[in-house]
Amino acid sequence: MPENEINVDEINEVLIKRAIAFPAAEIYGGIAGIFDFGPIGTLIRQKVKELWRNMFIWAEENVFEIEGGLLLPEPVFKASGHLDTFHDPLVQCEKCKSMFRADHLVEDTTGERADSLALEELWGKIIEQEIKCPKCKGSLTEPRQFNLMFETEVGATGGKKAYLRPETAQNIFLDFRRVSHAMRATLPFGIAQIGRSFRNEIAPRNYLVRMREFTQMEIEMFVHPEQINNHPYFYMIEDQPIRLITRKMQAEQEKEPLEITAGEAVKQGLIPNQFMAYYIAKEAQFVEELGIPRDNYWFRELLEEETAHYSAANFDLEIQTPMGVIECIGNAYRQDYDLSKHSKHSKTKLTIQYENKPVVPHVIEPSFGLDRIFYILMLVTYQAGDRKWSWFKLPPYLAPYHVKVCPLQKKDGLPEVARELFEELREELDAIYDQTGSIGKRYARADEIGIPFSVTIDYETLENETVTIRDRDSTEQIRVHVDDLFEVLHLLINADATWEEIKGSFAVESSKKSKGKRK
RNA sequence: GCGCCGGUGGUGUAGUGGUUAGCAUUAGGGCCUUCCAAGCCCUCGACCCGGGUUCAAAUCCCGGCCGGCGCACCA
Known part of the structure; x- marks a missing residue:
């Protein structure tokens, strides 16, 4: 971080004072986790989006940008798994009113993984093991689901249940067939989207870091499963240096990131395939363009328990900031999970032709959190103390x-x-x-x-x-x-x-x- | 969601039961000004919301909202 002490509260104050970013609906007392961006903030965010488009869409000849609906019908999320897994089973202590993750309590007590257990099973374990409140030993309530999606109804009477999308990725899978056909796409190709997503966070915190409504910049890269380790332009980035923290390093308490080229990381099996390494390398270039000091960021391989059920590998870009480490980009290997699920639930063939045969492509997903990137940009470029006024050393x-x-x-x-x-x-x-x-x-x-x-x-x-x-x-x-x-x-x-x-x-x-x- | 603390012009603050709610800064207007927030004049602008106590509430009490910190959570 910059040598001079950075006061995050002071920067937040500047962001509000200059109407760069400020709480939504302020004159009615505001609403937690939702922020508005003023004229200056909007202009800066536009520039970040343009940089992203230039590097991840225009620079490629086979990535197509779309803009999908924010509100999607319930069956989408039955298929995607969000209705079943996108929630936390919570229990509350009847005495001290503290909330806990039921599955975590069961795991801590039994030593077994409990994240796949149903509510009744968790409740059964709590009774069986006589699990009490870790704080005050009070009795716990029956677990209930806290769904992170915003629910609504579409239509006047007997409305159709719908949800605000929790990630922009879903539109891309839903639109896969039409877009790939209309654009005459052949594997590998990508569909990109910049847009808002919504999650009803239990406790929004840290200003723009954890919001209930936020902006994602996502690409779903569709690749033939057998070509996942064969990116046509891999040679263009194979010498790009990257900083990695692998699972093994985390197990060994190794905190200092490994300096390695993208090519070498694939060769050594540290990154599972060329497509994922390609994006990690490009992301490193993107972060450099933002002006983030090299020592302050790295790609961390997520631990098994942090990895979503559909993903075969996850590397997060993490940036060291005055607010601590903030995760700004997630890279997931979603395999054929989404297309297969949607195909099955919608009874629609979601395949693409490859050498005269239909295939269900695999998906590499780089997902950028624009708000966090924007916030970090403001945090790291903020200058105070050298002049009578504070200023931003933006590129x-x-x-x-x-x-x-x-x-x-x-x-x-x-x-x-x-x-x-x-x-x-x-x-x-x-x-x-x-x-x-x-x-x-x-x-x-x-x-x-x-x-x-x-x-x-x-x-x-x-x-x-x-x-x-x-x-x-x-x-x-x-x-x-x-x-x-x-x-x-x-x-x-x-x-x-x-x-x-x-x-x-x-x-x-x-x-x-x-x-x-x-x- | 729980606990503790907090909320006065746009921003930072003074004000602990009776004030025309003060100051600084910003913003708008004017005068001045030949390069780094100069000066002078004028103007706009505030007690988070709702109840309660009291003759009287920015001030005391209760609830809500929002925020900070801790816990929990972050698929």
């Missing part, structure tokens, strides 16, 4: 605006010239105009929401068509000719040139003597 391509355009003063024709330049710039860049307050205050306002560059029109501009560019990170300024402005900004925003390089090749001398800083 320029993720900033809400690329550039702020200011007239030095709002008189002598400067605003008119600045407006004109602004109108030109905004055609190609995300630009914002600001003429209110002292110039220093306007730079401060730009810093506060992470705008990386400010262009100022001054009296010299009127004479020789040069403007100043101010760099957020160094607060330095250079003067460039307006003819070079687009090129310079493009180079800086896309990180194709550093500020120092631009200073060397584009800066022009000021024709005036600096009058020095006003005190």
